[in-house]
Amino acid sequence: MKKNILIFGGYSTIAINIVKYLYKYNKSYNFILIGSSIEKLNLTKQKLVDELKDIKIIYNNFNALNDDPKKFISNIFLNYENIYSAIICFGTLPNQKNSENNTNYLLDQIKINFTCKIQIFLSLAENFKKQRFGQIVYLGSVAGDRGRKSNYLYGSMKASLFIFLQGLRNKLSKYNVNILYIKLGFVKTNMTIDFKKNFLWSDPDYVSKKIIKAMLKRKDIVFIPFWWRYIMLMIKMVPEKIFKYQNKI
Numbered sequence: 558m559k560k561n562i563l564i565f566g567g568y569s570t571i572a573i574n575i576v577k578y579l580y581k582y583n584k585s586y587n588f589i590l591i592g593s594s595i596e597k598l599n600l601t602k603q604k605l606v607d608e609l610k611d612i613k614i615i616y617n618n619f620n621a622l623n624d625d626p627k628k629f630i631s632n633i634f635l636n637y638e639n640i641y642s643a644i645i646c647f648g649t650l651p652n653q654k655n656s657e658n659n660t661n662y663l664l665d666q667i668k669i670n671f672t673c674k675i676q677i678f679l680s681l682a683e684n685f686k687k688q689r690f691g692q693i694v695y696l697g698s699v700a701g702d703r704g705r706k707s708n709y710l711y712g713s714m715k716a717s718l719f720i721f722l723q724g725l726r727n728k729l730s731k732y733n734v735n736i737l738y739i740k741l742g743f744v745k746t747n748m749t750i751d752f753k754k755n756f757l758w759s760d761p762d763y764v765s766k767k768i769i770k771a772m773l774k775r776k777d778i779v780f781i782p783f784w785w786r787y788i789m790l791m792i793k794m795v796p797e798k799i800f801k802y803q804n805k806i
Contacts, residue, residue: 558585559613561640563633565591565677566647567616568601570746571696574765575644576605580612582769589637590616592647621647621669626676634684642692642772643681645674650748656710663710671714675721682725685734692735694772695722699740699780702789703800726777735775739768742785 562579564572567590576588588605592598598616605614615637619629634640651666678693685691700708701715719738726736743749743758764781771779780786792800 558639559587560585561587561589561637563589563640563643565645567592568597569646570761571765572646574762578769580609587613591619593620621673626673627680630680644694646696651710653708682729686732690733694737696739699742699785699789703792737771737776738778740780
């Protein structure tokens with residue numbers, strides 16, 4: 558039986574690589590790509606079909622600011638059978654100063670990156686629970702492990718979703734539903750194109766392969782690359798009295 562993989566943020570760099578490598582690993586996968594731009598979804602589909610030939614790609618439009626996540630996901634499960642995994646890799650990298658000074662901007666960022674995702678997770682959980690199998694994969698960040706003045710809105714939303722998914726994982730474990738939280742370090746994507754890069758930055762190709770490996774093993778929490786676990790452990794060990802004065806941490 559074909560397994561349907563649902564991907565929110567379906568035209569992101571990492572998502573496209575995940576589709577390629579998952580399909581090469583197992584051609585029984587079909588992919589349902591979700592995004593806010595029909596044009597980008599269609600272009601992504603054409604590129605993937607041109608490269609992988611027999612791959613089956615379906616796409617659906619979803620806007621995190623305007624659409625109802627529960628209704629959207631309910632329709633997905635009604636229209637497509639055997640949803641095997643749902644990967645959530647959409648989001649924004651909020652400008653911290655704009656968030657502090659513009660209430661409308663702040664609320665939009667919270668809706669896109671936090672409240673909408675909670676609704677998505679709850680709706681997925683409800684449907685996977687009925688199926689008695691499934692997997693939710695969320696691309697989080699090590700930014701949620703400690704607050705920094707440059708991105709504490711972004712980090713706080715990642716941290717909150719980590720705790721939320723931890724509780725949901727506990728609730729769904731008896732229903733054969735796996736929840737995988739990926740703690741990503743710095744990744745070279747379109748979102749971070751303006752950032753200065755160094756040896757800590759990872760290629761999305763490498764990251765995608767590691768995500769798939771963790772998915773197939775049905776892991777709970779994974780740092781990618783693995784050494785971010787130890788970097789963040791050291792950062793978290795710095796006393797707050799000292800940490801708050803380290804502007805460049």
